[in-house]
Amino acid sequence: MASPDASRLATPELLAPTAWRTLEFVSDVHLSADEPATAAAWSSYLAHTQADAVFVLGDLFEVWIGDDQCTTGDSFTQACTQALHQLSQRTALFFMHGNRDFLAGQDLMQACGAQLLADPTVLVWGPERVLLSHGDALCLDDVRYMAFRAQVRSADWQHAFLAQSLPKRQALARQLRLQSQQEQAQRLDAGQSWADVDHAAADQWLQGTGCQWLLHGHTHRPAHHLLASGRHREVLSDWDARALPPRAEVLRLHLQPGAPSRLERHALL
Ligand SMILES: [Mn+2]
Numbered sequence: 520m521a522s523p524d525a526s527r528l529a530t531p532e533l534l535a536p537t538a539w540r541t542l543e544f545v546s547d548v549h550l551s552a553d554e555p556a557t558a559a560a561w562s563s564y565l566a567h568t569q570a571d572a573v574f575v576l577g578d579l580f581e582v583w584i585g586d587d588q589c590t591t592g593d594s595f596t597q598a599c600t601q602a603l604h605q606l607s608q609r610t611a612l613f614f615m616h617g618n619r620d621f622l623a624g625q626d627l628m629q630a631c632g633a634q635l636l637a638d639p640t641v642l643v644w645g646p647e648r649v650l651l652s653h654g655d656a657l658c659l660d661d662v663r664y665m666a667f668r669a670q671v672r673s674a675d676w677q678h679a680f681l682a683q684s685l686p687k688r689q690a691l692a693r694q695l696r697l698q699s700q701q702e703q704a705q706r707l708d709a710g711q712s713w714a715d716v717d718h719a720a721a722d723q724w725l726q727g728t729g730c731q732w733l734l735h736g737h738t739h740r741p742a743h744h745l746l747a748s749g750r751h752r753e754v755l756s757d758w759d760a761r762a763l764p765p766r767a768e769v770l771r772l773h774l775q776p777g778a779p780s781r782l783e784r785h786a787l788l
Contacts, residue, residue, distance in 0.1 A: 530728050531637045533613070535572070535644040537776070542642075543570040544770040546617065546653065546736025547757035551581035552595035556760035560767040562598075564787055565606045570771070573610055576736050576755060577617025577638070577653030582696070584688040585681050586626035600630040607632025615640070617653045617737065621672060622681070641728050644774055650728050654735030654754070657721055661714035663702060713738070716754075718746055725750040732782070734770060741768065741784070753782060760788060 535542070548561050565573075580599075588596050606612055614633040616623060628635050639652040655668065670676050680688060703713065715738055725733055726748060733752045741756035756768040765788040773781040 532641045539571040541570045542772040544574045546576035546755045547578045549581040560760045565602045574613045578619045580620040583620035586624045603631035618655045648730045650730040650733045652735040654737035657716040658714040659717040722746045
């Protein structure tokens with residue numbers, strides 16, 4: 520299991536240009552050809568955003584089983600990467616792995632014009648230090664998931680998985696998804712709630728990296744939490760254009776020299 524202490528020791532930093540004024544954060548869009556309305560909302564967002572930088576904090580794709588998905592003629596994936604690449608021509612674009620798309624690699628980054636960020640990463644802009652994460656590594660009470668996470672993030676597992684044919688990987692991904700749904704159902708039957716971020720661990724990450732804010736997704740529980748130390752945890756929403764009401768949200772960080780930074784949620788649907 521990845522401990523918070525181990526991951527904070529070498530937390531990478533991203534130095535943001537001081538000219539940046541508006542940064543946008545999204546996560547858990549879960550792009551899939553089966554959800555055209557969400558994909559349309561996402562394309563519209565990419566076409567219209569005025570941000571200086573867009574940060575995708577994991578689970579952009581419902582599933583990513585290897586970068587050869589880019590080159591197999593799957594028109595949905597190609598449309599997704601082209602739209603991101605167009606955005607990257609006018610906006611800095613960053614991508615962090617989620618638990619669905621942790622196999623996204625450098626070929627996909629190149630196709631999208633994106634820079635891959637480690638999880639977690641400290642975003643540094645002048646005096647501001649903001650910790651970015653997908654969030655799943657902090658869901659410590661889901662012991663089975665943490666063990667699974669450690670397994671699938673290992674180089675050996677990924678090497679063996681990627682060596683399989685695309686249809687085999689698709690079948691295995693479906694099987695893993697089904698297994699995860701069954702485990703979630705068992706948790707709910709046993710009276711346990713869905714796993715959530717551990718507040719003490721989040722606070723430890725923040726203190727260890729000298730950050731006041733943690734921005735993350737994964738839990739699909741958009742909220743602001745004030746932690747015991749007075750630091751903040753801001754949770755991004757997932758996207759689902761077919762939900763009632765529909766969910767498609769960006770978190771916008773406004774930066775102004777000499778003035779306090781402002782964070783606001785912006786609903787796109
Ligand atoms: Mn996730």
